[in-house]
Amino acid sequence: MKNKKLHIFLTFLFAFQIVFVQLISKYPSVIEKYYSNGIYRFSSVLLRFLFGWIPFSVGDFLIGVLLFIILRFVYRLFKDKFKNLKSKLLQAIAFISILYSCFYWFWGFNYFREPLAKNLGFSKTKYTTEQLTQVSENIIKHLNETQLLITNNDSLKVKNPYSQNEMYQKAISGYINLTYEYPQFTYSFKSVKSSLMSLIQTYNGTSGYFNPLTGEAQVNDMIPINGYPTTICHEMAHQLGIAAENEANFVGYLAALSNDDLYFKYAAYRMAFSYLISEVKKHDKEIFNTFINTVNKGVLIDFKESSEFWNQYRNPIEPFIKKGYNSYLKSNNQANGIQSYNYVVDLIISYFEDSKKDL
Numbered sequence: 001m002k003n004k005k006l007h008i009f010l011t012f013l014f015a016f017q018i019v020f021v022q023l024i025s026k027y028p029s030v031i032e033k034y035y036s037n038g039i040y041r042f043s044s045v046l047l048r049f050l051f052g053w054i055p056f057s058v059g060d061f062l063i064g065v066l067l068f069i070i071l072r073f074v075y076r077l078f079k080d081k082f083k084n085l086k087s088k089l090l091q092a093i094a095f096i097s098i099l100y101s102c103f104y105w106f107w108g109f110n111y112f113r114e115p116l117a118k119n120l121g122f123s124k125t126k127y128t129t130e131q132l133t134q135v136s137e138n139i140i141k142h143l144n145e146t147q148l149l150i151t152n153n154d155s156l157k158v159k160n161p162y163s164q165n166e167m168y169q170k171a172i173s174g175y176i177n178l179t180y181e182y183p184q185f186t187y188s189f190k191s192v193k194s195s196l197m198s199l200i201q202t203y204n205g206t207s208g209y210f211n212p213l214t215g216e217a218q219v220n221d222m223i224p225i226n227g228y229p230t231t232i233c234h235e236m237a238h239q240l241g242i243a244a245e246n247e248a249n250f251v252g253y254l255a256a257l258s259n260d261d262l263y264f265k266y267a268a269y270r271m272a273f274s275y276l277i278s279e280v281k282k283h284d285k286e287i288f289n290t291f292i293n294t295v296n297k298g299v300l301i302d303f304k305e306s307s308e309f310w311n312q313y314r315n316p317i318e319p320f321i322k323k324g325y326n327s328y329l330k331s332n333n334q335a336n337g338i339q340s341y342n343y344v345v346d347l348i349i350s351y352f353e354d355s356k357k358d359l
Contacts, residue, residue: 036109203313205314230256
């Protein structure tokens with residue numbers, strides 16, 4: 001009887017939580033002040049402190065346990081021929097209610113915080129083709145220079161010499177350097193790990209993910225190594241409460257760029273180039289072709305091999321997974337869904353225009 005009362009309470013709580021999330025999402029300044037810069041600052045550090053020292057991904061293990069619980073529930077439902085269906089559904093909703101609550105209080109409210117551009121003081125406006133062209137040209141120049149510094153030959157592909165664990169450690173120094181300009185990106189208690197589900201992630205086309213229940217940044221250790229540094233920095237940005245994908249991409253770019261290590265800088269320019277050149281192609285194919293011809297051959301080889309890597313794992317299920325993730329993003333204040341990743345271009349150009357820096 002006690003369990004039944006608890007399940008009923010959690011079911012009603014679930015409905016209340018859904019309404020509360022919808023209401024609080026309308027007040028980004030409240031979330032920014034009391035959650036993102038209040039509750040979350042403490043809870044996120046605590047989670048990293050609790051789980052960061054464990055050598056394997058606790059988050060992946062919990063996902064495995066969750067999957068087992070779901071399969072066991074469905075099996076028993078069919079085995080018992082749907083007896084006591086009402087009671088079991090109540091139990092399932094109560095369980096979902098707990099997960100829903102943990103997701104938003106541990107991290108999810110960050111989806112509704114104030115825009116990063118506002119927090120950084122950017123006068124973010126829609127960029128022009130001229131601005132896009134100027135910044136793209138600048139990024140290509142630095143990408144070529146960094147590739148040449150590493151290889152001493154513009155036709156050779158960059159080969160990152162570090163192990164995954166070495167890069168997890170090195171990524172911290174980029175964030176330390178970044179805090180001199182933006183103190184809000186202070187990072188403590190490292191909790192970055194190779195995912196136990198890297199093969200599954202590769203087949204569904206993802207490079208990493210952040211687990212809000214454990215505060216761990218999970219990186220797909222199968223991805224091409226030259227993109228590894230920015231993936232790490234992207235997931236670390238999520239740990240700092242940067243929920244929106246375009247914003248996490250931008251912070252990941254800044255953190256990799258701020259790193260003293262040339263391979264991290266190369267990864268930063270490489271990532272920025274991939275997004276910028278994609279936008280250039282949409283605006284003006286002639287300029288796109290001109291820019292491609294100015295990129296060092298070694299860089300183009302790098303991108304070609306990366307594309308070939310992902311192509312070999314394409315499968316019929318991947319589009320459905322992406323469609324589901326697209327819906328998830330849209331339900332959490334990212335109207336453009338997966339396309340939100342591409343809006344890092346807006347932030348890079350805003351950063352360039354506001355700071356007038358040589359990117």
